[in-house]
Amino acid sequence: MLQYLAILVLLTSALGDQQQGLVLVKSDDDDTNDDKVKVAPNTEQFDEEDLEVFQPSSEWQSIKPGQSIPAGLHVRMNLQTGQKEAKLMEGDDGTKFKNNMDSEKKFITIDKNVISKQRLKEALKDFRDKFHDESANGEHSDQSHGSLTGGKTFRSIDEIRKELEGVDLFLKKDIEEITKHVEILNTSSSSLAEKEHALDELEYYVHQIDNARDLDTIGGLSLVIKFMNSSQESLRTRACYVLGSAVQSNLMVQQSALKQGALPLLLRLLSKHEPMAVRKKAMYALSSLIRLFLVGQKEFLKLNGLEMFVKLFNEANTEPLVIKAITLMTDILTEQIEYVTSLLRKQGQDVSGDISGRVPLLKSMIEKGWCQLIPSLLHTTENDTREKVLQALHVMVTGCKSEFQKAHIQNSLKKLKLEWLKDARGSEASDSSEYAGILAQLVTDLMSKLT
Ligand SMILES: *[C@@H]1O[C@H](CO)[C@@H](O)[C@H](O)[C@H]1NC(C)=O
Ligand SMILES: *[C@@H]1O[C@H](CO)[C@@H](O)[C@H](O)[C@H]1NC(C)=O
Ligand SMILES: *[C@@H]1O[C@H](CO)[C@@H](O)[C@H](O)[C@H]1NC(C)=O
Numbered sequence: 001m002l003q004y005l006a007i008l009v010l011l012t013s014a015l016g017d018q019q020q021g022l023v024l025v026k027s028d029d030d031d032t033n034d035d036k037v038k039v040a041p042n043t044e045q046f047d048e049e050d051l052e053v054f055q056p057s058s059e060w061q062s063i064k065p066g067q068s069i070p071a072g073l074h075v076r077m078n079l080q081t082g083q084k085e086a087k088l089m090e091g092d093d094g095t096k097f098k099n100n101m102d103s104e105k106k107f108i109t110i111d112k113n114v115i116s117k118q119r120l121k122e123a124l125k126d127f128r129d130k131f132h133d134e135s136a137n138g139e140h141s142d143q144s145h146g147s148l149t150g151g152k153t154f155r156s157i158d159e160i161r162k163e164l165e166g167v168d169l170f171l172k173k174d175i176e177e178i179t180k181h182v183e184i185l186n187t188s189s190s191s192l193a194e195k196e197h198a199l200d201e202l203e204y205y206v207h208q209i210d211n212a213r214d215l216d217t218i219g220g221l222s223l224v225i226k227f228m229n230s231s232q233e234s235l236r237t238r239a240c241y242v243l244g245s246a247v248q249s250n251l252m253v254q255q256s257a258l259k260q261g262a263l264p265l266l267l268r269l270l271s272k273h274e275p276m277a278v279r280k281k282a283m284y285a286l287s288s289l290i291r292l293f294l295v296g297q298k299e300f301l302k303l304n305g306l307e308m309f310v311k312l313f314n315e316a317n318t319e320p321l322v323i324k325a326i327t328l329m330t331d332i333l334t335e336q337i338e339y340v341t342s343l344l345r346k347q348g349q350d351v352s353g354d355i356s357g358r359v360p361l362l363k364s365m366i367e368k369g370w371c372q373l374i375p376s377l378l379h380t381t382e383n384d385t386r387e388k389v390l391q392a393l394h395v396m397v398t399g400c401k402s403e404f405q406k407a408h409i410q411n412s413l414k415k416l417k418l419e420w421l422k423d424a425r426g427s428e429a430s431d432s433s434e435y436a437g438i439l440a441q442l443v444t445d446l447m448s449k450l451t
Helices: 095-101 117-137 157-164 174-185 192-205 209-217 220-227 233-247 251-259 262-269 276-290 294-302 305-314 319-346 360-367 370-379 383-404 407-424 431-449
Strands: 004-011 021-023 061-063 073-078 084-088
Touching: 174 192, 174 209, 174 220, 192 209, 192 220, 192 233, 209 220, 209 233, 209 251, 220 233, 220 251, 233 251, 233 262, 233 276, 251 262, 251 276, 251 294, 262 276, 262 294, 276 294, 276 319, 294 305, 294 319, 294 360, 305 319, 305 370, 319 360, 319 370, 319 383, 360 370, 360 383, 370 383, 370 407, 383 407, 383 431, 407 431
Parallel strands: none
Antiparallel strands: 004 021, 004 073, 061 084, 073 084
């Protein structure tokens, strides 16, 4: 009996985190066609801070739902329990993973070797697609032979397919599944648990660009948006999650969600009356909705999104949201500044001066007092926040230079620099001294921009 369908060797290219190769058996070929699978622009939305790091060993270990695992492991799925499991590749003593494991270097754990829940889902999805491909042309490639479990048994893809008969995991077409879940959401007699499950399932499917479009086409996206307004917290949370995953790097669906009024709803869900779980997913969805989407960004400004963020800054215990908000602002500023700069360059204009007036977000931020506001966040004791604040200051310099040159800000920067330099030179080399070194460098660079 086939208990385990074994599987995935996740190869990480040394160059980028957007080139996860996925093959059935160990292979050096990066044969993944990434066209249809979205790459996440960054790791911000993965909630990695909530998850414990997976410690690989030579034994199979279960991967907890949502847990990140490093690339380069054998991963398999136990079809009986539905659990994913992972272990080190043969001949791997695991030392290369150790460094990442026992550290608190938060800056560095946002690392190309950490794959997220999303990645794992994409990997599994990709794997399933391969099954479709195989059945389509009826042939088995060389890669379908080989040690699927890392053991000695070899099976052809045909044998596996036979044993999988009755298991519909790979066989149903996505659109049928999506339609089924949408119908459950559209049936008033569905139970809460059924609706929760339907949303969870949709969240899995919509990472693929075509699936997200299909969801919109059949009217499912508008249902999801309706559920963002549900009186049930668990449905609001999940609906935000689905929306965020559906719109991420998917311009057509971003446009549609914006048209259907998702943005004002998301801003409302960020408010302090909402439970933190809802707010976090709303922030994820908001980020996905307006990243790389200038029209959405302008709408965000029009709807006073910046003021909503200021409220977050002034509220206690919102650190995770504040970090995400600042990260989002920094990313969008970078995006807009690059866009404007390249546009001006093309027109042969000078870009060395202050271009802040032509960058919509920066212009609003300056008008609304963010040149004063952001530096004041340096007073937090959280290094994570201070790191994000410094990165924000870096991109804001172009419009806030005279403000940042003021003595009180210079003094805070100097103080931070001294503190971090001291820690960086600490007694022995450690992750925290490395992190302090990175932070000290960040301040130093910023100060050099201000002279
Ligand atoms: C939901 O059900 C109604 C009829 O009850 C139908 O008109 C509508 O198209 C359905 N919506 C979706 C998204 O399936
Ligand atoms: C959300 O629900 C409220 C009532 O609870 C309603 O007034 C509002 O129109 C709804 N908004 C959307 C976008 O459906
Ligand atoms: C922040 O970093 C500094 C310098 O590395 C360190 O002394 C301090 O303990 C860290 N603070 C927190 C809250 O982790």
